[in-house]
Amino acid sequence: MPVAPYRIDETPSGDEIVEEDIVERIFEAVVEQRLPPGTKLSESALCKAFGVGRMRIRHSLLLLSSREVVELHANRGAYVASPTAKQAREVFEARMTLEPTIARLALERATEADIAKLSAHLKMEHDAHHHESRHEAIRLSGQFHILLAQIASNGVMLRMMKELVTRTSLIIGIFGAPSVANCRDDDHERILDAFKARDGQAAADLMAQHLREIEGSLDLGNKNSGAIDLVSIFSKK
Amino acid sequence: MPVAPYRIDETPSGDEIVEEDIVERIFEAVVEQRLPPGTKLSESALCKAFGVGRMRIRHSLLLLSSREVVELHANRGAYVASPTAKQAREVFEARMTLEPTIARLALERATEADIAKLSAHLKMEHDAHHHESRHEAIRLSGQFHILLAQIASNGVMLRMMKELVTRTSLIIGIFGAPSVANCRDDDHERILDAFKARDGQAAADLMAQHLREIEGSLDLGNKNSGAIDLVSIFSKK
């Protein structure tokens, strides 16, 4: 036995890939819009992509479906979710409920280091915008909201936000005007200003307004996305 | 072939048990505190209990762990989660963020039928309290909050609430005074009054106060639950 016979605890940074890692990686790809809605996620392809067995992939897909980021069709496989307009409104309603409070809590609990981290993040966002690296810009834009949830240091809400931000990317991919950026980083900048001024109410208000702007830039009008009602289309007159 | 060769779509109320059903059933059992924190959930026992194969059970346990209702220990099996005090505070913080808004939205969107349903529910709660059926009383008490989320008709927040209510039951089981009821149904009654008066602000405020009361009845003091720090216990003097 050349290796140590005992292991105090599972090595957290071990070399083995866990389901959670795969989920996280797919989340990222969806956020960056490298996996558009409707993309088929075949098991064999993912096995090769991640170099793991089929079971791991199936577990990961199951977890992703429970977060409504992929849809599982029986005997037909897994597809990147295509949120409906109704679901989109629900996601934004949830975000508008959570994120102003998250912003306020983050502000209350932010250390100087946290604010420095936010500043550095905003600089990266700004650079990505001007560097034509679209994927990176989108990713950072979502990551800003995740960062706030991390600073708020509430694990429950952090997990919720990861799901909501990911689904928002899908929603923008479907309902967003093609040429429009996801988040104008000016908004993020102003939220950071509120942090520097330690004005919790302003942070919450700016966040709410920011989310309203994003939702407003979408076309969630009564085009009944998803299941098209053939009956109404072909009804008389 | 005695059976119809074709089936237009999957029978939604078919006789086959899906993972989601198992998850829901275990959620219920946890809410009713029939599955206390730390309970071992062995695969073979669950297979017999639900009459399904091992794979279904493993999938269900994976889903439950992603909702942090069960803990998965590698090579050691699944256990009903034992939230720490920190996690408990996070759950309540999330609930206090979500539920006042849910109450307000539910009130805005409640039909007369919804309010009737709430009234009927409160009557059941009341009866269960006076009928010694503790499990039922606890279940209905949590169900009230779920009902509001359903009336608010936001699928995202409904899913969040199911998780949070379930975890709250675990938290009360760990940190609650043994003899204290989970929710005093008076609080629920007053929330219903706000509904009848169509006073959204009151509903939101009453919900916030209700949650504060519940959290206040717990002993989340600085007893570092979970990993006990042996070093500090056995440090000199």
Add this chain to the structure above:
DNA sequence: TCTGACTTTATTGTTAACAATCCTGTCAAC
């Protein structure tokens, strides 16, 4: 040429056997 049924192929879903790990109980040694 187009339609419809049939065959083929590929992918997913399930089962069962195997491997690995951990817990328990036993036993010898100090």
Add this chain to the structure above:
DNA sequence: GTTGACAGGATTGTTAACAATAAAGTCAGA
């Protein structure tokens, strides 16, 4: 009597083969 190692049993994790389903392609018939 307590501690440590060892063996047995039970439970979990993984793999691979098999079954079932759905999609794609083929071919005959009109």
